[in-house]
Amino acid sequence: MSDHSDHYDAFEISPVPAPGPDAVPPEPFRGIYGMPAFATIPTDDLAASVDFWTRGLGFFELFGIPGTLVHLRRWAFQDVLLVAADEVPERAPAMSLGFSCVLGEVDGLVESCRALRPDSVDGPRDTPWNTRDIEVITPENARIVVTAAKPFDPSGQEARNLAAIGIAPPETIDNGDHA
Numbered sequence: 001m002s003d004h005s006d007h008y009d010a011f012e013i014s015p016v017p018a019p020g021p022d023a024v025p026p027e028p029f030r031g032i033y034g035m036p037a038f039a040t041i042p043t044d045d046l047a048a049s050v051d052f053w054t055r056g057l058g059f060f061e062l063f064g065i066p067g068t069l070v071h072l073r074r075w076a077f078q079d080v081l082l083v084a085a086d087e088v089p090e091r092a093p094a095m096s097l098g099f100s101c102v103l104g105e106v107d108g109l110v111e112s113c114r115a116l117r118p119d120s121v122d123g124p125r126d127t128p129w130n131t132r133d134i135e136v137i138t139p140e141n142a143r144i145v146v147t148a149a150k151p152f153d154p155s156g157q158e159a160r161n162l163a164a165i166g167i168a169p170p171e172t173i174d175n176g177d178h179a
Helices: 046-056 103-116 157-164
Strands: 039-043 060-065 069-073 079-084 097-101 121-126 131-137 143-149
Touching: 039 046, 046 060, 046 069, 046 079, 046 103, 097 103, 103 121, 103 131, 103 143
Parallel strands: 039 079, 097 143
Antiparallel strands: 060 069, 069 079, 121 131, 131 143
8 A cells, every 4th residue: 555655746737626615616628638537428318418417417518429429528637428328227336436526516516416306416425535525326327426625624533534544634745856
């Protein structure tokens, strides 16, 4: 197991803002880039899936190939390809796909998803690693976790949880040559 001594603060390459009650989400990113990671999710109703992902989860349609594929995005590096399929799994898998948001978005996402599919959301719940999460089951039966970092309290339980696994609080990380 890594002791995290070889890690450095790389927040400048992430679209995720610093946690806090006043954190503002970045604007939707409409640029084209080589996607470092993305999810491909089969759907037997492309229109209904696009509607849920856009109105419920806050994604937008970057582009589409009619009847075949829709490329959705939220922030930079939050890409989903919805692809037409004859069938979808009958139930959500144990595996989930996570997307970041800011604390101020959590309640609105819960409300939007529940307005479209009343039983689609579990949470919000606070985690031992200092996030507030919701779990959403989409029309395709994909398990999506939307997670928001909470403000970090260096004297709080979450800080002790992170320290117990070798992760130093942000202000104490030595970036060495990467600063």
